[in-house]
Amino acid sequence: MMTIKRIMMFLLLAVSVNAQAATFYVLRHAEKASDGSKDPALTEQGYQRAANLAGMLANAGIKKVYASDYQRTQLTAGPLAAQLGIEVTSYDPRDLPGLKEQLLKEDVNAMIVGHSNTTPMLVHLLSGQSVTNLDEANFDFLFQVVRQGEHVVVNTLRSAPTRAHAGLTDWQPLNDHWFSGSLTFNMQLNGDVVGQSVHAFSQTDEYYQLHEKTTIEAYKIEADIRAEVSRSKLAPLSLTMTGAMGQPVNIDLHWQGQKVTGHSQMAREPFKPQGTVDIDATLKPGTTERTSLIMLAHLLPVSAEQPLLVNWFNGYDADQRLIDITYEGEEQITVPAGTFDTYKVQYSGGAPSQYFWIDKKQPKVVKIEVIKSPWSYELVEAIQE
Structure with a gap:
């Protein structure tokens, strides 16, 4: 061979x-x-x-x-x-x-x-x-x-060396870390607040419902994103997005097992397909959805001893890639919502890579930082239902 x-x-x-x-x-x-x-x-x-x-x-x-x-x-x-x-x-x-x-x-x-x-x-x-x-x-x-x-x-x-991809691939979310309610983040560019993003979480017996609403007036961003994922392995069920991200957006995707169909319309990099992209693809078993995995970082069973390796699908442009998720230690941080004892997680390879700071006492994301970028999110208010 x-x-x-x-x-x-x-x-x-x-x-x-x-x-x-x-x-x-x-x-x-x-x-x-x-x-x-x-x-x-x-x-x-x-x-x-x-x-x-x-x-x-x-x-x-x-x-x-x-x-x-x-x-x-x-x-x-x-x-x-x-x-x-x-x-x-x-x-x-x-x-x-x-x-x-x-x-x-x-x-x-x-x-x-x-x-x-x-x-x-x-x-x-x-x-x-x-x-x-x-x-x-x-x-x-x-x-x-x-x-x-x-x-x-x-x-x-x-080329060699390739990324190790040594993480756990068969995992279950930490459902006991579930947070019902809403998190409001200040969106910062070079340390200045330019907008807000509200993440809302609800659930049924079988799946989680996620709702993100992001507003940055200066950049003509008014995006309304909704997703549903199963409580088992966070398997995606649906993703929709309306509003504007500088230009009008219209995303409507639905999963049947690993089969995803629908369409995606939004502004993309010039080397990407432009306009409306029709999506009809069969994904690898265990593939997650990008937006959901970002909002649910606090449910991932990552530890210093056990990194994760996750294949995710980006519904914005139908890109699939492997993400290394690693535990980066503990840190006390202060954001507008208060001071929190957190553990830090890195999503590496996600274009862009990101850091997440997760509250240890009441698991939830309190800060997000885009690596090698001036963008960050800081928690302003948490309302638990």
Whole structure:
């Protein structure tokens, strides 16, 4: 039986020997150091990833290596360029259309190292296809864009090391942590309150009913979101969204087991499908729904000894991805609603990754922070029914 590594190498070699096909390998830089600088170098794991990439792509017929003019991208591209005996060509990540035209004109196999916000867009420009957005925690995605005339194929590969995904996959929610009532959060941008989000929770004997209403006038956001999930494994039953998120939104999704059908209309990143997306998909067993899992972070059985691995479905754009949920310790925090003794949980890989602070005394979320982002939520009022 062929190993995953050998299968990936077979795929790489299969496209590289076809002289009529130009193949582009588009990726984000490897893991960067958290040193507070605007131009950090790589971490030890990042250097290892760059070396692994050089080995992975050594026989892919690459003639050009591109990287933006930052340490983290140049250092990621460097090992392969050195191995091939070619120079790293710098490009302006603010001019992706210009880079696309240059790549198509050269029409040779190339590796292009960019950033979490530029890599999906470049893949879209080269292929015309939609692609998943990258999270702060995603460093192992390697998009292979194979062009042969007007025919384009996009393969999603992974570089080593991949995320461990060592968490528990078969779990039950902590239903005794259920909170009936409402939580009102201040939404903050760079520490300034710009809006409010109210999360309401109710239940029946079989399922939980969730209602989120978020208002940010300055950004023309007035969203009304409703979801239902089963009390067993938080299996999704329905998701609706009306109002506006800068533009009108209209989401209506329903589940029958792992079968989800409906539609989603909202503004999305330019490398995503635009307008109304019809959804008719069969999801992997155990797949949860993104909005519900965020609102119900206090029900997840995560601990220092046992992280979780969850597959979730994003009804906004029909994206599916694996989420690592880890316990990050205990912390006393103060928010407008008071001072709470909390435990901290991280959702990693969710595009975006997020931190949740959960009240230990009366389980509920009291603070949410979007990692590497100026956005945060702080509890203002909790009303228990």
